[in-house]
Amino acid sequence: KSLSSVTIDSLRASLEKQEDFIVFSLIERARYPYNSFAYDPSFLGNQNCSFVELFVRETEAMEARFGRYQNPEELPFFPDYAQPPLAPPHRFPNILHPPGASVNVSRRIWDMYFNDLLPLFTKKADDRNYQQTVASDLICLQALSRRIHSGRFVAEIKFRDSPQNYIPAIQAKDSETLMKLLTFTSVEEAVVKRVFKKAEIFGQNVNLGKNNVKEAESKYKVEPSVAAKLYQEWVIPFTKQVEVGYLLRRLI
Numbered sequence: 742k743s744l745s746s747v748t749i750d751s752l753r754a755s756l757e758k759q760e761d762f763i764v765f766s767l768i769e770r771a772r773y774p775y776n777s778f779a780y781d782p783s784f785l786g787n788q789n790c791s792f793v794e795l796f797v798r799e800t801e802a803m804e805a806r807f808g809r810y811q812n813p814e815e816l817p818f819f820p821d822y823a824q825p826p827l828a829p830p831h832r833f834p835n836i837l838h839p840p841g842a843s844v845n846v847s848r849r850i851w852d853m854y855f856n857d858l859l860p861l862f863t864k865k866a867d868d869r870n871y872q873q874t875v876a877s878d879l880i881c882l883q884a885l886s887r888r889i890h891s892g893r894f895v896a897e898i899k900f901r902d903s904p905q906n907y908i909p910a911i912q913a914k915d916s917e918t919l920m921k922l923l924t925f926t927s928v929e930e931a932v933v934k935r936v937f938k939k940a941e942i943f944g945q946n947v948n949l950g951k952n953n954v955k956e957a958e959s960k961y962k963v964e965p966s967v968a969a970k971l972y973q974e975w976v977i978p979f980t981k982q983v984e985v986g987y988l989l990r991r992l993i
């Protein structure tokens with residue numbers, strides 16, 4: 742990928758593809774109940790760290806050794822535990838302005854996912870299947886983080902397409918004006934509608950004839966309204982926050 746091949750349209754196409762993966766990741770996580778012990782910091786005894794946190798920390802440390810975070814699209818949730826890579830990095834295109842590349846809302850994504858989102862689409866129960874539970878949590882978290890931090894690339898391209906529009910607000914550190922400049926309401930509405938439809942289509946329970954119908958089963962594996970709410974209330978607003986944060990660092 743050369744620099745000039747990245748456009749606002751190619752970035753929007755990439756965000757659209759990521760929706761599929763995010764919806765499928767939620768569907769996968771919804772196979773397990775909430776499983777609250779996986780999130781209880783006292784569950785592992787004196788580790789003072791939840792099962793999920795330890796799993797994410799150790800998985801990230803291992804993946805860091807294999808170069809996952811050499812890719813500017815990937816950010817770890819626990820950078821302090823990252824290990825130096827074993828092999829020289831693949832040459833990823835240098836698109837981001839370095840001070841902006843460090844904009845990071847991982848902590849907010851983590852809190853939103855566990856406190857707000859997970860209770861909306863999992864059954865309040867416990868099946869003790871904690872490994873598969875936290876492994877599918879990590880897939881959701883990584884997919885959300887990649888999507889939301891894509892805001893850095895979107896902001897860079899918006900800036901390059903019309904620096905004259907952004908420079909005065911950046912110099913004035915005027916986040917509100919930056920937020921207005923980078924907002925496209927009709928695009929956001931289309932994203933939310935599309936995600937709702939994807940959850941409807943990808944997550945529909947399929948029944949073959951009368952004998953197969955389970956009365957108690959809902960129609961969808963993840964309620965389409967939950968997928969839409971995820972985007973409307975968190976994914977898009979966090980992406981925009983990343984865009985503003987990036988732009989504020991664009992002239993450093």
Ligand SMILES: O=C(O)C(=O)C[C@]1(C(=O)O)C=C[C@@H](O)C=C1
Nearest residue numbers: 895923924925928929932977980
């Ligand atoms: O497509 C863009 O222009 C983006 O910045 C991405 C995005 C989104 O998160 O989907 C965010 C802000 C815009 O208002 C529209 C959509």
